[in-house]
Structure formats: C-alpha cells, structure tokens
Amino acid sequence: METITVVSLLDVIIELFSDEISMAVSNTKEYIYYRPSKRVDLKIRPGDPLKEGTIAYKAIHSKQKISEFIDRDIFGIPYHGMAVPFFHEGKLEGCMTAIFPSLTSGKLVVTIKSEDGWIPIPFSKVVYLEAKDKKTYVFGKDHSGTHKYSLQEFEFLLPKDYFIRCHRSFIVNVNHIKAIYPDTHSTFVLSMDNGEQVPVSQSYSSYFRRLLGF
Numbered sequence: 001m002e003t004i005t006v007v008s009l010l011d012v013i014i015e016l017f018s019d020e021i022s023m024a025v026s027n028t029k030e031y032i033y034y035r036p037s038k039r040v041d042l043k044i045r046p047g048d049p050l051k052e053g054t055i056a057y058k059a060i061h062s063k064q065k066i067s068e069f070i071d072r073d074i075f076g077i078p079y080h081g082m083a084v085p086f087f088h089e090g091k092l093e094g095c096m097t098a099i100f101p102s103l104t105s106g107k108l109v110v111t112i113k114s115e116d117g118w119i120p121i122p123f124s125k126v127v128y129l130e131a132k133d134k135k136t137y138v139f140g141k142d143h144s145g146t147h148k149y150s151l152q153e154f155e156f157l158l159p160k161d162y163f164i165r166c167h168r169s170f171i172v173n174v175n176h177i178k179a180i181y182p183d184t185h186s187t188f189v190l191s192m193d194n195g196e197q198v199p200v201s202q203s204y205s206s207y208f209r210r211l212l213g214f
Contacts, residue, residue, distance in 0.1 A: 010035070020160070022099040026056050028092060038165055038207045039155055040099055042075045051075075059083035059095045077152050110157075112138045112145030119143045123163075127194045128172040129154055141176075141194060166190070166200040166208050174212065 010025065010033055022040050025033040034044040050057040053074050059066040067082040083097040109120040121140040130137045131151045138147050149157065151171055162174045172190060179191040180200075188200035188208070200208050 020100055024056065024097040024099065025094065026050055026060070026097070027094040028060050031056075032094070037100075038204060039160065040077075040079055041152065042077070042079060042099060044075075055081050055083040056095055056097045059085045059097070060092070063092055072153075077150075078156055110138055110147060112140075112143065112147055114143065114145040119145060123159060123173075124175070126158075126163075126173055127176040127192050128170060128196070128198050130198075131169045139194065139196065164208060164211055166198065166204050168201060168203075170198050172198055180212075180214070 010023070020037050020039040022037045022042065023033075023035050024031055024042075024044055029049060030046075031044050031048050031050070032046055034046060036042070036044075050060060051074055053070070055066045055068060055070060063085055065082065065084045069080045070078065072078045079099050081097055081099040083095045085095040086093055109122050110126055111118050111120045121138065121143060125141045127139045127141060129147075129151060130139070136147045136149060136151060136154070138145060147154075151165070151169070154171060155163075155165060158171065163171055164174055165171050172192070176193045177190050178193050181189045181191065183189050183199070185202055186205050187202050188205060190198040190200060192198055
C-alpha cells in the first residue's frame with residue numbers, strides 16, 4: 001500500500017466530524033495543521049506558536065484533556081473547544097483541538113444602532129445580517145441598523161438552530177426564507193420575507209443544502 005501522509009489522513013478523519021467543527025493539530029510549540037469550519041475560523045496557520053491562554057496551550061502544559069470556553073482576548077473572537085494531548089512511548093508530542101461554535105451569552109436580542117438611537121431586535125425577528133463597507137448591517141422585520149460585532153462574532157451569539165452562514169458576507173435566519181432559487185455555478189438566491197434577496201455562495205452551497213436538507 002502506498003504511503004499515507006499525515007495531512008491526507010487528518011483530512012479524511014475530519015470529514016467524519018460535523019461541518020461546524022474546526023480542527024487543529026499542534027506539536028508542543030506550534031500548530032502543524034488547521035482546518036476551519038463554515039461556522040468558526042480562528043485564522044490559525046501552520047507554524048503559528050501556541051498562544052498562552054488557549055486550550056491547546058493548556059492541554060500541552062497540563063498534559064491533560066482541556067474543555068472550556070475561551071473569550072475573545074486570544075484570537076479576537078470567543079470560542080468553545082476541547083484539546084486532547086497525545087503521546088508516543090510516554091513522551092508528549094502534541095495535541096488535537098476541536099473548536100466549535102457556542103452561544104456566548106443568554107441574550108435573546110440584537111441591539112442595533114439606528115439614526116435616532118439603539119433598538120433591540122429579538123432574534124426571531126432578525127431576517128439577515130450583511131457585512132459591507134467594514135460594517136455589519138442587521139436587517140429585521142421592522143427595523144434595520146448597524147452593529148459593532150463582526151459576522152464571525154455573530155456566529156457565536158446567534159442560535160445556530162436557525163441562523164446559517166450562507167456567504168462570506170451574509171448570515172440568514174432560515175425562518176424568514178420564502179423561497180430558494182438556483183443561480184449560476186451551483187449557487188442559490190434566497191428570497192426573504194422582507195422582500196430582499198440574499199446570495200448563497202458556491203463555497204457555502206453544499207453546506208447550506210445539507211443543513212436545510214435539499
């Protein structure tokens with residue numbers, strides 16, 4: 001049998017996990033493999049050193065499995081994950097880390113900035129969010145405005161049961177989708193119940209179809 005590379009083996013193993021989980025592998029000092037998910041991306045690159053305070057760093061230094069929530073101070077966004085150290089002949093060689101989205105608070109509203117002030121919008125009434133011109137726009141059933149959080153941060157805040165990233169610049173509430181239309185190059189266009197249209201990009205199309213089951 002031909003030699004199997006570590007990277008190709010990891011790619012296959014990670015295919016067994018949810019699309020929502022990012023995976024990282026490190027030695028005792030730096031990351032040697034990283035595969036982001038559609039739901040959370042910490043922008044790790046092979047060769048990046050293990051940062052103090054991360055679960056990978058804690059797993060290496062404690063030589064034990066670590067599972068906990070990490071705030072935004074480390075990578076700029078909060079995340080929840082699990083890191084498991086691995087050994088060879090009793091010697092610590094590194095760890096594997098699973099990174100997955102988690103609600104960061106018990107809030108049930110998104111408070112947007114409007115021309116006159118701030119308006120709290122219940123999650124259920126948020127139709128979609130768009131990143132544009134270095135701002136995040138929140139479009140609700142009755143009100144629209146901007147928010148200081150990035151789309152990446154909103155992926156942690158919003159309930160993942162019905163908010164889906166469908167494009168680099170869009171997150172949609174599936175409860176407000178009226179219809180889904182095919183577009184060019186295996187992409188889709190979503191007709192939302194507020195009269196707007198939202199694109200589903202090619203890189204997210206298969207992920208989007210699996211989550212909605214069509």
